[in-house]
Amino acid sequence: MFSQELWLENERKCAMVRKAKPGRKRQELLAIAFGVKVGLRGAILWSPLKLFACSQISSLVRRAALTHNDNHFNYEKTHNFKVHTFRGPHWCEYCANFMWGLIAQGVRCSDCGLNVHKQCSKHVPNDCQPDLKRIKKVYCCDLTTLVKAHNTQRPMVVDICIREIEARGLKSEGIYRVSGFTEHIEDVKMAFDREIANxxxxxxxxxxxxxxxxxxxxxxxxxxxxxxxxxxxxxxxxxxxxxxxxxxxxxxxxxxxxxxxxxxxxxxxxxxxxxxxxxxxxxxxx
CATH class of the missing domain: 1.10.555.10 (Rho GTPase activation protein)
Known part of the structure; x- marks a missing residue:
């Protein structure tokens, strides 16, 4: 894993690459990945090594970012806008202008409740912060929506299940191969969706x-x-x-x-x- 100094240095170099011309970004990112100075003449990457780097560079940077921001979980999420009919006067939360009409005056994000004009929804940044009151279930829910709503790095169901398996199931015969009873599985899923634990x-x-x-x-x-x-x-x-x-x-x-x-x-x-x-x-x- 990257050290703090290497992380800051690579972050500075990546910022330089982002400002560069699009055609140079790929080559310069590869150079940064292997510690070659940007713009160094004669720096030739062996072709197979270059192909390997293309598949690995984004993963390395993402892991370093997650470690660097371990307690923030700054996952980007787009809004889940749906056409909505508002009762009474309503103003767009993006442009602050009035929403005209009697029905379908605008759109509302079903995850965070943001209300905007349909035209304004195209310009709203990807900064949705889901509200737990609007997230009704754990299963069949968008992964990013779920973790942002709970402010966790992973879905809590993953942590809970893995802890249970590692605590008392690692020596079970046929683990992950022998299926459980469908009714019991559905009961567990329902418990997570309905929060029966309280x-x-x-x-x-x-x-x-x-x-x-x-x-x-x-x-x-x-x-x-x-x-x-x-x-x-x-x-x-x-x-x-x-x-x-x-x-x-x-x-x-x-x-x-x-x-x-x-x-x-x-x-x-x-x-x-x-x-x-x-x-x-x-x-x-x-």
């Missing part, structure tokens, strides 16, 4: 929803959860824990209002999870 907030939200139930519904559910909790206390004999009971009772207790097979399949994991939470925390929630 148990206190989760229980508080479930309790607030229970308080909205009609008295007859609440009492019936409470009595059933007390019974199911007793079932789990005999798990050694009946092999039924809270998760298994959630799979059985979830579709019955939390049937969606519309009779749609697709909706039912999509909601099945959430149904199981809610019933599991009700059983495990019966003494707190009711």
């Amino acid at each position: 148990a206190d907030e989760r229980l508080e939200a479930v309790h607030e929803v229970l308080m909205l139930l009609p008295p007859a519904h609440y009492e019936t559910l409470r009595y059933l959860m007390i019974h199911l909790k007793k079932v789990t206390m005999n798990e050694k004999d009946n092999l039924m824990n809270a998760e298994n009971l959630g799979i059985v009772f979830g579709p019955t207790l939390m049937r969606p209002p519309e009779d749609s097979t697709l909706t039912t399949l999509h909601d099945m994991r959430y149904q199981k999870l809610i019933v599991q939470i009700l059983i495990e925390n019966e003494d707190v929630l009711f």
Whole structure:
């Protein structure tokens, strides 16, 4: 890895290259990479070595930059603009002029909430700072958007999973070859997307929803959860824990209002999870 002095020297030389004519940049970058003074006459790079350098130079500079800015994570990100209809008067946050019209007056960045004219969106710099309130999921999310929203160098899911594997999975037979159960994988993904790790907030939200139930519904559910909790206390004999009971009772207790097979399949994991939470925390929630 580059030393501090070498880094500063190369940074100065790269600045000189950026100001040079486009045709010279490639050759001069290669010269810097191998410690040859810029503009030195007779400096001839062997062709295969030059080809190798072309594929490696950007990687070396990027690694040095990441080390130099280890605590900043200054990843550049473009805005994710989408046409938006604003309610009430609105001004462009780029040119500060009024947005005219009744519908589709401008565009809004779905990642950071920046509101600008459609024409102005072409001139906005790539300085999007995603807001966590707008990032609803971890999976199927743009990588740069995710790390900037969490102000991390990598997605937290990568760090968490690798730590777990290195702590207790390195000697597991068939690691990375033997597939896990699809249902368990989806549960883990859902936990990351929904932040189920915050148990206190989760229980508080479930309790607030229970308080909205009609008295007859609440009492019936409470009595059933007390019974199911007793079932789990005999798990050694009946092999039924809270998760298994959630799979059985979830579709019955939390049937969606519309009779749609697709909706039912999509909601099945959430149904199981809610019933599991009700059983495990019966003494707190009711």
